[in-house]
Amino acid sequence: MATRSDYDARHLSVLEGLEAVRKRPGMYIGSTDSRGLMHCVWEIIDNSVDEALGGFGAHITVVLHADGSVEVQDDGRGIPVDIEPKTGLSGVEVVFTKLHAGGKFGGGSYSASGGLHGVGASVVNALSARLDVEVDRGGKTYRMQFRHGEPGRFTDTGRPSPDAPFAPFTEAHELDVVGKAKRGVTGTRIRYWADRQIFTPDASFDLEALLRRGRQTAFLVPGLRITLRDARRLVGPDGERLGESEEVLQYDGGISEFVEFLAPDSKVSDVWRMHGTGTFHETVPVLDSRGHSRVTEVERTCEVDLALRWGTGYDTTMRTFVNIIATPKGGTHQSGFEAGLLKSVRDAIRVNARKLKAGEDKPEKDDIMAGMTAVLTVRLAEPQFEGQTKEILGTPAVRAIVSKVVATEIAAKLNSTARTEKAQAALILEKVVSEMKTRISARKHKETQRRKTALESSTLPAKLADCRTKDVAKSELFIVEGDSALGTARLARSSEFQALLPIRGKILNVQKASVSDMLSNAECAAIIQVIGAGSGRSFDLASARYQKVVLMTDADVDGAHIRTLLLTLFFRYMRPMVEDGRVYAAVPPLHRVEVVRRGKANEMVYTYSEAELHRVLAALEEQGLHYKEPIQRYKGLGEMDADQLAETTMDPRHRTLRRIMMEEAGSADCVFELLMGSDVAPRKDFLMSSAHRLDPEQIDA
Known part of the structure; x- marks a missing residue:
């Protein structure tokens, strides 16, 4: 029998490098089903998007190959190919084999980026049966290959395959120069095969999900062209083999175009576009030249970009983003937006209270946001999120900055003297006051909305x-x-x-x-x-x-x-x-046919269309039965007597209702x-x- 003294240091497991990722993939990508598979795709795509955000690329191509691999190409600066001094490895190998390594930590390469944890490319590499990366840089094309995260070389006899013979590096980890690149041409191409020993058998790439997020990204980065190509040639529902498909997504209008795309109703106002910036100070640990962490106060800049419109409906469509990361559960930027919007609209209604017949009542947030479609994006370095999923922005200072920008810009629109904006502002305020009155009326009559007794009827x-x-x-x-x-x-x-x-x-x-x-x-x-x-x-x-x-x-x-x-x-x-x-x-019914029965009471047959009437009359003639002329054609329900109306339209046992x-x-x-x-x-x-x-x-x- 084991005793407590049997448990000592030799029982502890130390997972080195990417071994921890393969052992516990759910910690890094959430799950090993289709969602985890899609997470890996976006870890690679987001790196290319960050290049475009920095102004270093304008085209991204994503290809789903028939052999189950995924290829992502961009025309960014290309992953660095020189030697990283601390590790003695090339930049490509550092990015794909070292956790928490990349260009988003030092602050010099990316002022605002989506991925900040430095685990994206290396985690995808660790969970791949094979990963090939090619970099165009300095007039040359460099290549490095990996199997399960380990660098080496595959020997392909035909098409690239994860089953090809593989020789891991033993001493020198060198990038192979496999071609020449045109002068001034830079970019990165990554193709990987997900390890099917890691992912569940039914895990698959969701083209619709790729399109949704790709379209969202194209809206958020104006001018960026994203090409999604499905070369898998899947089998359709009828058993036929589907051909290749390709979608090209590019929206130069940015989030203004995004709002038009999302809006579910006809417009009350045009899309209003608003910009603003603010600064704040934040205390963060910073590494000095010797690698020691030192707490330092830094100044951050927060850029606010907002597009919104009001429509005739009452549903609210709101999308918020931080550095193009969707924050579906909001955060400090959304609460700042709501506070600024509420303040500016309330002020405008108070000034025009007599004209709008608003009285002393104040509109609530829901009154103002009824029928509104809005897209809010903020950009800042090193945002703080609540949780690894990045669904809620937690940086406190962003609330005040967004609130001030929104309040100032909305007030300027509502108080504008330009003819078009003045007319739209009047319609918006009238709509808000109507929503407010409806809410107050609903609250006052809440008791009368319930079933009344005979005394209260x-x-x-x-x-x-x-x-x-x-x-x-x-x-x-x-x-x-x-x-x-x-x-x-x-x-x-x-x-x-x-x-x-x-x-x-x-x-x-x-x-x-x-x-x-x-x-x-x-x-x-x-x-x-x-x-x-x-x-x-x-x-x-x-x-x-x-x-x-x-x-x-x-x-x-x-x-x-x-x-x-x-x-x-x-x-x-x-x-x-x-x-x-x-x-x-x-x-x-449309018609009533009275069928004559000898020795019996006449039978009433009801028909509901001209075609059905002709079929009934033809059937009666075949049976040798007679019917009274003229056939009654109902022009209205008032022409029926009570028995006929009950039998044909109201009695649940005989009626037909169309849901x-x-x-x-x-x-x-x-x-x-x-x-x-x-x-x-x-x-x-x-x-x-x-x-x-x-x-x-x-x-x-």
Whole structure:
């Protein structure tokens, strides 16, 4: 039996160099599945991006080869090939074999970079079955090869392969000169094969993820051209072999173009671009000439670059970056942005309170950021992040700098005397005040948004014919077109769980109207009040008074238009109802065929389209059955009696409902803006280009 004295120094393991990376890869790349594989790709690409950030390169090419390797090429300065004095190794070997080594520690090579830990290239090398690096520098092309992080030479008989014979260096670790480079041409080419003994069998490169991040990087570094080439020739879903694909990403407009790309709605303002800088002092350890660490106070410069616009929607799209590193969880730069924005907008509303009818109320952050799309980037040397994942910026001084820049620049825009900016500022302030009033109104009427008892029901619209059940899961609200349909529906419904709300004609087109116009419209306000869950950002799905909302309009062109207007209202201001699949369209019949039965009561057959009517009539003729002429064509729900309406449209046992689904919010928003928005020209083009698809017989005459 082992005793405590058996545990001594000889039991301790000391992992040297890259051996620790291969032993515990998750500590360096997070995981060994597809995410870890993609992390390795971006460790190499980020080095090339840092060269472009420093102004030393403009092109990056990434190739996914059919043999499973990845190649990254850039036209930067090229990795140094001279001897590093402390190690006696070439710069290339230092970068790829030594942890925490690189050009981002001394402060002279990169003023602001993405990778600051010095483990990127060496970790990728350690986790590769083979890595080849070629450097163009000084008129020559240098090459060095590695297997599992160990430098040496492969002997290739054909195409490069990690299975080729490999001879590690024993004494001299020399760079091979394998060609000549044109005068003035510099750059680096890295090709590596991930070690499949390290990564899981199902780990694979995600082209879509590469495209997303590549596009993001191209937006953040204006003028940088990123080429992504997929040469894997994968097998498609139908079994066919796919060819090579290539995407070239270059956006000279920078983050202004990024904002336009991200914006989900039509614009209220143009994209506003703002810049600013600030300095702060930071105490950091600095290595002296003898390698000793000394605490020194240094002055840092923080550059702020912001692009934002307001749109007609109420969702906020915010992207923040530090030295092109995405910070999805924000940090001191985002909190500074929000503080500066809040201060400047509040000041502008206070000055124009009488004109805006804002009263004494103050807008909150959510009121101001409703419908806003913004991209914020800051650049500074050696940023402090909370955690290795770099999702939150922690440098405290950045908050005050960003807040001051944003407050100054936003105030200048809102107080501008230029005609265009003055008009846009007025629209923005009006939108913010409308959002503020909506929030305050929602808070004041929170109690009335819940299901009322019979004693309290007077707060709901008088025209609502409510149901008796208090079980929301069983309740249904039918929005009917006009009082004539209401009279029939009142007799046809089951008052236990079916409520009725009539609307008069066509409601307001809320895609064009402002929030205040929508709230002042009697029909829109009644629908929002009856559903009882608020509107816009304050909409609370759990407070909805009905499980199903059924739009029951006539089966004609006007009925279809009313249904479209109602769907626009739900999409813009009660979207969670649509996303949860709780909005339906009733499907009333178009025709009633009365079939004559000898010796029996006549049978009623309902059809829902012209094609179905012809099929039914043809089937009756084949069976030798007769039907009464003329066949009834329903022009509206009011033409049905209560029994017919219940049987065809309202009774859950027999009716047909069409659930309104929204698979992709962005596409749906584009469709609503095209069909219902204020911009006429695109709608005209759409109607003219699509006219040939229309069947004239489907239009009710």
